[in-house]
Amino acid sequence: MDHRLVRSTGVEQALLASAQEAPREADLAFERLYRANRDDVYAYVTSILRDRAAAEEVTAAAFERAYRKRSRFDRNRGEPRAWLFGIARNAALDELRRRGRQAELAADPEDLAGASVGESAEQSTRRLALAAALATLEPRERELIALKFFAGLGNAEIAAVIGVSESNAGTKLHRAVTKLREACDGAL
């Protein structure tokens, strides 16, 4: 009697199919990264460029660059979010430089402070005041605000994105928030 174990054809086919069709780990990781950060990256890039159309182009370009470089990402050298936002930052700054456009020139505060449905008059006033105060910040300060409150990055990730130490990033962020708050309180 033959005691050899013979795998059934169905199981064999299933294993072969899963081996052939299984996406690479890098692809899966990138897909998760994309899903989790698509809107955050757009918000950050829009805050730098202050131009929605340009921000869409740059966001798409940033994700494309990240996709091309996905296999070269080394988790030991930093968090994936910081890596992704670093790419987005470079793309946005390249676009700024290419257009020779400063953030202030493309400012569109009304767009950022659009009224929400059911919002009270006081809330609307506060929103407008904060949006106006945000527009008065320096581009670097506005970038920090965007990374922290629009993209939700931690101080360590912000430090990695802008290329400073974590403590330095915390100090810069604190100054930017204080400045924004003072400007907003003054307007109110």
Added chain:
Amino acid sequence: MEPYRDDQFVATLESLRPEPDQEFTAELDELAAEGFPRPERGGMETGWQRLVEWLRQARPGQLALAGGGMAAVAIVLATAAIAGSGGGAGSSRVDTESAASGKSLNGTLSFLNTYGGSAEESGVEASPEAESAPSAAASSEAVSPQVRSGTGPYASGAKHRNVERAAEMTLGTDPSEVGDAAGKVLETVHAYDGIVLNSSVRGGSEGQAGARFELLIPSAKLSDALASFSAIAEVRDRHESSNDITAPTVTTGELLQDSHARIESLLNQLADAETEAEQEAVEAKLHAERRRAADLKSQLTALQRRANLSRVSLRIISGEAPAAAGGGSWNAGDALHDAGHILSVAAGVVIVTAAVLAPIALLVLLALLAQRAWIRGRRERALD
């Protein structure tokens, strides 16, 4: 209106976050699902474009692997080229040494000491005070006019160079054929008007049977004679050397001319001598000078004979050629030797390559770092 509370401030700030249009997010999701395809460029991609694209996409490990592979191939090719140009071992070794016309005087003098008289005898030293002696002026005709033309330690001005040549040759054959080979050697010597200084032929078994010849072959026919010797049996070893003896030849000739002039002068003094004492003194000087002239002439003749006749030491041995002679088949020892040679060449190529590439790599690295810093600075300035 009251200032913001902290939670109010953060909540309001977060509510200002720009949100993408649904149309844009749908397009972006579609691109992501397709793997962010590049827009069509129109036309076929060239090989160079594909290479650039690969370089952009490749991981550092892949780049290092590709670079290392190319470097290894280059080193192997260079090693093969250099090692291959070194030549291989033949069935016989021909080692030829030729002394340049400007060979050191020490070498010439040492050769003179061992073969054909000492340096002092060749007239390098100044002549002693001559003694008188009768007649013998006729020997002055032995001096060639050309010897006066050379000057200096190497006689570089001489129109004709006197070059002494010598050769050693070892032939190998079967013990039973040693006798025949020895006979052919003697025939060849006579055919080229050579001289057999001494010879010995011994029969016997392999390794014992052999012959030895000390020959003088006219220098003008030496090459042809050696070629004929080579045809007699297998050449196991061959060594030729040459030595320029123009300088001592010229010097000796000049001293001989001076000696003849002095003899002429002494003969005149002898004819003019009035007293017996004067005649005896001049005759003594004349006698000494004639002896010196005879010595110089002998030396000059020896030097000319050395230039005209080349000494050949010829051996005939029986039995297989020893491995050291390089005449055998390629064996393990040869393989080890060749392997060592190849390794040493490869090591040399690696060292030279590293010496060339290391500074270039350093410059490229510095340039890349500078480029990154410059790009980073330009990007940062965009926010100012």
